[in-house]
Amino acid sequence: MxxxxxxxxxxxxxxxxxxxxxxxxxxxxxxxxxxxxxxxxxxxxxxxxxxxxxxxxxxxxxxxxxxxxxxxxxxxxxxxxxxxxxxxxxxxxxxxxxxxxxxxxxxxxxxxxxxxxxxxESLPAIPSLRAYYGTHLHSCVECDGYEKSDAALALIGESDDLAERALLLSQWSSDLVVFTNGVGAITADDEARLVGRGVVVERRRIDDVEGERGVMTGIRLQDGTVVERVGGFVRPxxxxxxxxxxxxxxxxxxxxxxxxxxxxxxxxxxxxxxxxxxxxxxxxxxxxxxxxxxxxxxxxxxxxxxxxxxxxxxxxxxxx
Structure with missing residues (x-):
């Protein structure tokens, strides 16, 4: 050569x-x-x-x-x-x-x-997450937030900046649930601010992302509870x-x-x-x-x- x-x-x-x-x-x-x-x-x-x-x-x-x-x-x-x-x-x-x-x-x-x-990048270890990544779930709020306007959204992550990202995402949708997967750090003060914006914090661990025919329908928790969501964002x-x-x-x-x-x-x-x-x-x-x-x-x-x-x-x- x-x-x-x-x-x-x-x-x-x-x-x-x-x-x-x-x-x-x-x-x-x-x-x-x-x-x-x-x-x-x-x-x-x-x-x-x-x-x-x-x-x-x-x-x-x-x-x-x-x-x-x-x-x-x-x-x-x-x-x-x-x-x-x-x-x-x-x-x-x-x-x-x-x-x-x-x-x-x-x-x-x-x-x-x-x-x-x-x-x-590495994503949270959720079995079906990648099946919806890039279509229903995204990582960049600024890039894809507009297309998710007013939808029932999830924010999934295990990082200590979830509250900050959730506050940003609430600009595009008032129907937002933050899933910490039992790991992500959200303080009591952070949660109070989020609740003030209408954001729900879900601290239970996630079992999987649910969907039908390639369309995301919700987040299933390990206790069997299904929270209906049509899309959202992941914090890699x-x-x-x-x-x-x-x-x-x-x-x-x-x-x-x-x-x-x-x-x-x-x-x-x-x-x-x-x-x-x-x-x-x-x-x-x-x-x-x-x-x-x-x-x-x-x-x-x-x-x-x-x-x-x-x-x-x-x-x-x-x-x-």
Missing amino acids: AQETADVIVIGGGPAGLSAALNLVRARRRTLVIDSNRPRNAATLLARGFLTRDGVSPLELRKLGRDEVERYDEGDVAFAVVDAVRPLDGRGFRVTARGVRGAADIDVVATAVVIASGLS VWTPALDFADGLGLERDAEGLIVVDAKGRTSVPGMYAAGDSTPPGPQQLIVAAGAGAVVAATVNRDLIGQSIAEAASVLAAPSQ
Whole structure:
């Protein structure tokens, strides 16, 4: 496998990564996007709130983005899983990746790396939950709340921010039951606030999600009680997809997200990050895309600065 070169490697082909790549190729930077093609929102049928693309399939949105990047001579997209990112002596990085879907393995060297690999998620251990995930049950209130307006909704989660999420969701429906599954922490003060908004708190453990012919009808508790619900939201546990970055010395926050400055620079010179891999974590698609554009502008300016500095160094060196 021959080693290739690029100006920038973008790890992750979601809205953040593809937006960064599009702006980089338009700055005439040779850019390779490496994407595992396993998006976190693959179960979601429609993406909402993305200007000019409201209601588009998330998979179609990614395909449109890949096509736009590859329309430029400087842009390329490869389906692969990144194994490692290694700093090179002096400047730059070597990235190796295993091809997926029959694609070739990758060994490429670049001056800069943009991490936009996003998050992996785990859901509460409820047997039929995934059967309704992406259709009747969702994770992003801001993304899908409007479509659930005035419906009998469930909010299922085991996290300590359920009260906050429930208060937000009550903007769209006054018929809301919060299911803690016997785990999620809701204080007495939180419950009082929720009751004031007409929200019911159900602390019993869940047995399963019920439905008929693919249509959700309720939440069955372990004691046999069925609470009729037609849809709702789940609070997943998100984990940064950053195994390849171990050993790089990237500064992380308490959740393992990559700490960046206002322009997307990480603690490692030459490495940048955008999207869900950075605080505050999960973001609406359009927000992630905007972050990718900001990072692209930063990378381009930094590379120009490096070129100027290197040229100045050469001119200042004594002649032999």
